[in-house]
Amino acid sequence: MRFLTNTEGEYFTLTADDIKSDENGDAIVTEVEVNALMDLVIAKNIFISSNGTLIGKKDAKVVTTDIKIVEVS
Numbered sequence: 001m002r003f004l005t006n007t008e009g010e011y012f013t014l015t016a017d018d019i020k021s022d023e024n025g026d027a028i029v030t031e032v033e034v035n036a037l038m039d040l041v042i043a044k045n046i047f048i049s050s051n052g053t054l055i056g057k058k059d060a061k062v063v064t065t066d067i068k069i070v071e072v073s
Contacts, residue, residue, distance in 0.1 A: 001038055002058035003049075010051035011058050014041065019062070027062045034060045 003012045019029050038057045041047065047054060 001060040003054040004056035004058050005049055006052035006055050012049040012054055
């Protein structure tokens with residue numbers, strides 16, 4: 001999640017590992033949940049950023065990694 005700060009052109013990034021997933025390991029977090037979390041972070045003003053106060057939402061993404069086992073000899 002990237003947040004706008006009160007420093008023009010500078011952002012604050014917050015990463016959450018091990019988000020909820022289905023039985024296949026695929027992320028199942030919703031846009032509503034992400035937006036609610038980001039709104040809460042901004043409203044509570046709980047993070048200190050070298051770029052200033054968090055003032056808005058920039059963007060968010062879910063990053064997944066596929067793992068393929070390679071046999072070696």
